[in-house]
Amino acid sequence: MTINNTNNAPSICFYGAGSMAEAIVRGLIHRKVAPPESITMLNRSNQERLAHLESAYGIKTGRSDAEKESSLISASVIVLAMKPKDAGEALKALGPKLNQEQLIVSVIAGLSISTIQALLGYKAPIARTMPNTSSSIGFGATGISFSGEVNETQTAQVLKMFEAVGTVQVIPEEQMEILTGVSGSGPAYIYYMMEAMIEAGIEGGLSVEQARELTVQTVLGAAAMMKETGEEPAKLRKDITSPNGSTQAALETLAAGSFNATVKAAVHRAAERSKEMGEAVKEALL
Ligand SMILES: NC(=O)C1=CN([C@@H]2O[C@H](COP(=O)(O)OP(=O)(O)OC[C@H]3O[C@@H](n4cnc5c(N)ncnc54)[C@H](O)[C@@H]3O)[C@@H](O)[C@H]2O)C=CC1
Numbered sequence: 001m002t003i004n005n006t007n008n009a010p011s012i013c014f015y016g017a018g019s020m021a022e023a024i025v026r027g028l029i030h031r032k033v034a035p036p037e038s039i040t041m042l043n044r045s046n047q048e049r050l051a052h053l054e055s056a057y058g059i060k061t062g063r064s065d066a067e068k069e070s071s072l073i074s075a076s077v078i079v080l081a082m083k084p085k086d087a088g089e090a091l092k093a094l095g096p097k098l099n100q101e102q103l104i105v106s107v108i109a110g111l112s113i114s115t116i117q118a119l120l121g122y123k124a125p126i127a128r129t130m131p132n133t134s135s136s137i138g139f140g141a142t143g144i145s146f147s148g149e150v151n152e153t154q155t156a157q158v159l160k161m162f163e164a165v166g167t168v169q170v171i172p173e174e175q176m177e178i179l180t181g182v183s184g185s186g187p188a189y190i191y192y193m194m195e196a197m198i199e200a201g202i203e204g205g206l207s208v209e210q211a212r213e214l215t216v217q218t219v220l221g222a223a224a225m226m227k228e229t230g231e232e233p234a235k236l237r238k239d240i241t242s243p244n245g246s247t248q249a250a251l252e253t254l255a256a257g258s259f260n261a262t263v264k265a266a267v268h269r270a271a272e273r274s275k276e277m278g279e280a281v282k283e284a285l286l
């Protein structure tokens with residue numbers, strides 16, 4: 001189902017055309033949630049990248065400063081998708097050009113609703129979100145917090161946008177950092193582990209293709225098992241672990257390397273770093 005029909009679909013302007021913006025746009029278009037002609041993507045200067053996005057997705061791009069400005073002013077939804085370090089200057093310049101009805105959807109790690117509003121210079125309706133790159137294939141996991149200014153129609157639009165590209169959790173804003181540590185950055189930890197599993201498989205004599213295929217299917221199967229059985233991961237782990245068997249030996253090796261504590265520390269550090277990035281924008285520009 002589209003957010004609206006093609007004739008009155010809200011125009012969505014992605015301010016920042018990097019990997020996260022592309023992941024969401026790809027998901028929105030593949031899932032037919034928003035027609036390509038309702039989407040505009042802007043970046044700072046990389047015209048080649050914009051040409052690629054136009055031809056890959058049929059979306060519009062704003063190339064000149066005048067086009068960028070008119071895309072931002074006319075959009076009913078503006079998705080802030082630049083890096084935190086670039087957000088301060090961009091939002092300060094943007095604020096005076098917008099009107100109070102335009103919905104701001106931020107995917108920027110660490111940047112709080114109050115900082116975004118302070119930078120824009122007015123109490124804009126803000127949906128602060130934290131998606132992940134799996135949104136591009138409809139398997140995203142997104143946290144969303146709404147500011148008090150967001151109306152019911154806008155809330156429904158944002159939920160529809162992100163539910164179309166994966167699962168959504170609406171959370172209080174103070175939980176956004178830990179959610180970033182779990183699911184925003186999370187795919188990277190899984191890929192890191194998969195890289196190690198593939199390398200070990202190759203070291204042991206498997207071909208690159210075999211090691212890759214076996215690793216991918218193992219991770220996919222483990223995630224699907226958890227989802228479909230509803231079992232706790234500890235129970236599923238124990239089902240695999242024969243007394244004194246190979247799995248036990250492997251898990252002991254992981255425990256000796258403080259696997260559990262290291263993963264938890266990584267999640268908490270990501271959360272802390274997210275907060276630090278938001279604070280840095282606030283301190284530098286407010
Ligand atoms: N990559 C990921 O897995 C996730 C990223 N995020 C958030 O998404 C945001 C973007 O991250 P990525 O897509 O990875 O970064 P990226 O570096 O791939 O893309 C950033 C884009 O912003 C553009 N940009 C920067 N300043 C600009 C300006 N003044 N005007 C117009 N465009 C400007 C750049 O040209 C680039 O297209 C970050 O704030 C990050 O915290 C959130 C969740 C997951």
Ligand SMILES: O=C(O)[C@@H]1CCC=N1
Pocket residue numbers: 109180184185
């Ligand atoms: O690394 C980052 O800062 C962003 C936020 C979550 C995933 N990538």
